Amino acid sequence: MxxxxxxxxxxxxxxxxxxxxxxxxxxxxxxxxxxxxxxxxxxxxxxxxxxxxxxxxxxxxxxxxxxxxxxxxxxxxxxxxxxxxxxxxxxxxxxxxxxxxxxxxxxxxxxxxxxxxxxxxxxxxxxxxxxxxxxxxxxxxxxxxxxxxxxxxxxxxPTVHGEGDHGFVGTLAAVARQTGVAGYIGDGTHRWSAxxxxxxxxxxxxxxxxxxxxxxxxxVAEEGVETRVVAEAIGHALGVPSPSVAPEDAEAHFGWIGRFFALDLPASSALTQQSLGWTPTGPTLLEDLAAGYYTR
Ligand SMILES: NC(=O)c1ccc[n+]([C@@H]2O[C@H](COP(=O)([O-])OP(=O)(O)OC[C@H]3O[C@@H](n4cnc5c(N)ncnc54)[C@H](OP(=O)(O)O)[C@@H]3O)[C@@H](O)[C@H]2O)c1
Structure with missing residues (x-):
């Protein structure tokens, strides 16, 4: 084609x-x-x-x-x-x-x-x-x-991750570098798929x-990774703490990405996997964060 x-x-x-x-x-x-x-x-x-x-x-x-x-x-x-x-x-x-x-x-x-x-x-x-x-x-x-x-x-x-990615997670890592903390919003239980x-x-x-x-x-390979877990992985890799940021302070702390990081966006791909015969093989978001692609 x-x-x-x-x-x-x-x-x-x-x-x-x-x-x-x-x-x-x-x-x-x-x-x-x-x-x-x-x-x-x-x-x-x-x-x-x-x-x-x-x-x-x-x-x-x-x-x-x-x-x-x-x-x-x-x-x-x-x-x-x-x-x-x-x-x-x-x-x-x-x-x-x-x-x-x-x-x-x-x-x-x-x-x-x-x-x-x-x-x-x-x-x-x-x-x-x-x-x-x-x-x-x-x-x-x-x-x-x-x-x-x-x-x-x-x-x-919301995160299509891998080596070389400068998207949302790259932006969160940049914010963590600038502010000295890898924060999450509220209780950090809202999720992003990956x-x-x-x-x-x-x-x-x-x-x-x-x-x-x-x-x-x-x-979508992973239905939902808690944003607190994402923040903690960034914090661990950068050697900075991962505190909660109050929702009302999110925009001031994170800038434009605060709007997206505050969203609970779990997503299933069961129907996609079945209809198109697709099986994701990874690596996972946390594996890519542990590999250091976002924090070098
Ligand atoms: N990456 C993610 O995690 C993610 C998550 C959800 C949805 N999406 C969506 O998936 C799509 C691809 O994302 P991506 O991460 O690959 O984005 P990206 O790396 O920012 O690339 C954007 C592409 O669009 C081109 N582009 C931007 N403005 C243009 C214009 N005015 N005219 C012509 N080309 C233009 C860029 O060309 P140049 O090379 O000239 O800049 C580049 O090729 C986007 O619609 C994005 O919103 C991405």
Missing amino acids: KVFVTGASGWIGSAVVPELLAAGHQVVGLARSDASAAAVERQGAEVLRGSLDDLASLAKGAAEADGVIHLAFNHDFSDYAGAGRTERAALTTLASTLEGSGRPLLFAAGTAVVAPGQVITESDRTQGGADSPRGGGEALALGYADRGVRPVSLRFA VHVRDAARLVRLALEGGAAGSAVHV
Whole structure:
């Protein structure tokens, strides 16, 4: 399959591209700069120059491909609403370009809070609407299942971890270095699910090849690791204490990531594992933290 991948130069994209190539697919990666283009080429993929703000480039990539994997996202959390609007426009362009073709459109999403204490499953649906998280892109894109597209939501765990990751856990480690404490919020019993980046990449390929139209795939290996345990592992590796931070002080202490670290986000992948024949093999988040990738 000729696959158009946005975000091919990013953390997850850099694992997905070699996985696709090794399975015999052809990859065209979107790149907005010379550096990103060089990164995509180094992986052995072709480059399409463009950006999320250049909707014509997204339409061209989708029109010329047998399938799309949309991973690019503007991670400027100081303008999360703006990033959501960009995401909505990008997904509308990609989905409408594929309309009537039956081709797959896989797109990155996150796991959401369904109800306090409840583990989200693939059957749970998230809110739509332009003001919803990520611009309500999941509901919008899954709606194209009735319009001749095979949309599949890739609900990534809040930490897709591994050597080289600079995402949420990397940010928490940076906060711990700056503040001298590896804190957790409240009693720290709220949970984050987790997945190793190689397991994630393999699942993305399986979902491309066989994910059902209109389905959500949970890119989740560990259902929920308590945030206190994550903080203590960072603290242990850095040799700093791990105190509780009061919820009302979380934003001042953690900055933008406090909003996410405060969420209880347990997620099951039982249906995904069964339907796509995926078995994560790790390492686990705590094993990667113990390996020192986040605290060197
Ligand atoms: N990593 C996680 O733990 C995690 C968890 C949940 C959900 N997700 C979601 O999974 C997706 C991939 O995440 P990631 O960790 O791989 O992100 P990342 O490492 O930050 O990479 C983001 C990618 O998007 C590209 N990009 C950003 N803005 C763009 C723009 N305006 N035009 C074109 N390309 C643009 C970047 O290109 P450049 O190389 O040019 O910067 C890069 O390739 C995202 O949607 C993310 O929100 C990730």
